[in-house]
Amino acid sequence: MSADPTSLYSRKNPFSAKLAANRKLTGSGSAKDTRHFEIDLSGSGMNYEVGDSLGVFPKNNSALVQELLGVLGLSGEEMVVDTNGQPVSLREALTRFYVLTEMDKKLLAAIAEKEPAAAKFTAMVAPEGKADLEAYFYGREVIDVLLEYPAAKFTAEEFVKVLRKLQPRLYSIASSQKANPDSVHLAVAAVRYESQGRKREGVCSTFLTDRAETGPVPIFVHSAKHFRVPEDLSTPVIMVGPGTGIAPFRAFLQERKMTGATGKNWLFFGDQKAATDFLYRDELEAYQAEGVLHELSLAFSRDQAEKIYVQHRMIEQAAELYAWLEAGAYFYVCGDASRMAKDVDTALHQVVEKAGGKSPEEATAYVEELKKSKRYRKDVY
Numbered sequence: 481m482s483a484d485p486t487s488l489y490s491r492k493n494p495f496s497a498k499l500a501a502n503r504k505l506t507g508s509g510s511a512k513d514t515r516h517f518e519i520d521l522s523g524s525g526m527n528y529e530v531g532d533s534l535g536v537f538p539k540n541n542s543a544l545v546q547e548l549l550g551v552l553g554l555s556g557e558e559m560v561v562d563t564n565g566q567p568v569s570l571r572e573a574l575t576r577f578y579v580l581t582e583m584d585k586k587l588l589a590a591i592a593e594k595e596p597a598a599a600k601f602t603a604m605v606a607p608e609g610k611a612d613l614e615a616y617f618y619g620r621e622v623i624d625v626l627l628e629y630p631a632a633k634f635t636a637e638e639f640v641k642v643l644r645k646l647q648p649r650l651y652s653i654a655s656s657q658k659a660n661p662d663s664v665h666l667a668v669a670a671v672r673y674e675s676q677g678r679k680r681e682g683v684c685s686t687f688l689t690d691r692a693e694t695g696p697v698p699i700f701v702h703s704a705k706h707f708r709v710p711e712d713l714s715t716p717v718i719m720v721g722p723g724t725g726i727a728p729f730r731a732f733l734q735e736r737k738m739t740g741a742t743g744k745n746w747l748f749f750g751d752q753k754a755a756t757d758f759l760y761r762d763e764l765e766a767y768q769a770e771g772v773l774h775e776l777s778l779a780f781s782r783d784q785a786e787k788i789y790v791q792h793r794m795i796e797q798a799a800e801l802y803a804w805l806e807a808g809a810y811f812y813v814c815g816d817a818s819r820m821a822k823d824v825d826t827a828l829h830q831v832v833e834k835a836g837g838k839s840p841e842e843a844t845a846y847v848e849e850l851k852k853s854k855r856y857r858k859d860v861y
């Protein structure tokens with residue numbers, strides 16, 4: 481997977497884009513804050529295909545940077561080198577180049593050297609201390625260990641040397657460039673949680689949500705050739721995308737409409753509550769009315785006592801789903817990799833067994849054949 485070779489811009493040379501829209505997709509009362517973003521590509525010459533992801537370089541929260549500087553007793557004006565070896569102020573380095581929300585063991589080793597009370601870290605950073613180290617890292621950020629050992633003093637230069645490099649995050653592109661020549665859209669869930677009694681936030685999802693309106697958003701296209709729409713426009717498409725997993729399928733529907741694809745489209749979408757978490761509801765209903773979206777199967781997990789997930793809807797509609805597969809449909813999955821994608825895979829096997837009258841072994845062979853012929857495509861994270 482690489483960047484568009486025709487573009488000037490890449491991960492090494494990102495385009496400084498402007499955020500053109502930031503709109504809440506979740507309603508008031510939702511447990512989540514999921515947003516629709518539009519990023520302006522005017523003048524960039526950047527091209528993307530549906531299925532691709534967008535790389536975004538985030539900035540850390542300035543309040544967190546200020547708090548760290550306070551604990552370190554530094555002004556932020558001190559000069560250090562960034563992760564490319566260029567001179568920058570410490571404030572700039574902590575804002576744009578280094579990870580503040582996860583610790584590296586180099587930080588613990590340095591604190592153990594500076595502060596006898598932190599001697600336990602010496603054993604933790606040794607290979608035998610791996611389990612203790614992981615337990616200590618869980619739910620802790622750089623600020624926590626500095627607050628725990630305030631007597632461990634760092635110069636600006638020493639401090640950045642024990643931090644990790646801040647990496648860009650990828651987001652599934654939620655638009656087709658055929659419908660939006662000068663912009664790229666995303667659907668992003670803001671990561672916010674509490675640990676060790678403090679409010680925490682994911683760096684990039686909250687950068688887009690809270691801090692991107694005033695400055696440039698450095699971006700690049702991450703190509704995903706394995707996740708394209710079928711070239712043959714008459715091929716039917718089944719899309720399973722709960723939560724933010726819907727993002728690439730919004731792009732697919734835009735693309736299939738623009739190209740006049742005659743193959744039918746079926747979307748399985750799910751989230752917590754229909755009233756507040758039915759992402760892109762108006763658009764999906766309009767696609768249904770226009771005849772672009774032929775089947776929409778919904779699974780709202782928290783609208784009733786028992787959990788209902790997308791895979792339950794797949795099983796309920798096994799006969800029709802199997803008929804679509806037999807008619808040559810491609811099967812796409814996007815969203816949570818840890819549980820959802822595995823459960824959807826299990827459900828797909830059950831559909832083939834139940835509706836296709838196959839043994840578990842035959843169903844496995846059928847799904848393997850879907851994979852081999854590149855008709856079973858996943859983009860999960």
Ligand SMILES: Cc1cc2nc3c(=O)[nH]c(=O)nc-3n(C[C@H](O)[C@H](O)[C@H](O)COP(=O)(O)OP(=O)(O)OC[C@H]3O[C@@H](n4cnc5c(N)ncnc54)[C@H](O)[C@@H]3O)c2cc1C
Nearest residue numbers: 649650651652667668669671673682683684685724727861
């Ligand atoms: C190909 C691809 C496509 C993607 N598409 C999308 C998309 O369309 N939309 C989208 O929203 N995301 C998408 N993601 C995920 C996205 O890249 C980021 O991982 C996500 O936004 C979180 O990044 P962050 O910088 O906000 O959080 P980070 O700063 O990376 O923090 C996340 C980390 O916080 C910790 N954490 C989170 N919750 C808790 C908790 N309750 N308790 C303790 N620790 C916790 C975990 O360690 C977690 O790894 C995609 C990922 C990939 C790889």
Ligand SMILES: NC(=O)c1ccc[n+]([C@@H]2O[C@H](COP(=O)([O-])OP(=O)(O)OC[C@H]3O[C@@H](n4cnc5c(N)ncnc54)[C@H](OP(=O)(O)O)[C@@H]3O)[C@@H](O)[C@H]2O)c1
Nearest residue numbers: 669671672722723724725750751752781789816819820823
């Ligand atoms: N900070 C927060 O408040 C918060 C809240 C949610 C998610 N997140 C994180 O944000 C990221 C994006 O989340 P998201 O909005 O895309 O949605 P998500 O968390 O993937 O949830 C989307 C839908 O999938 C359901 N689901 C849960 N387990 C499933 C499974 N095994 N199979 C099928 N469906 C399943 C969820 O139900 P249930 O949740 O009812 O089980 C929900 O209805 C995830 O990494 C998630 O961990 C953060």
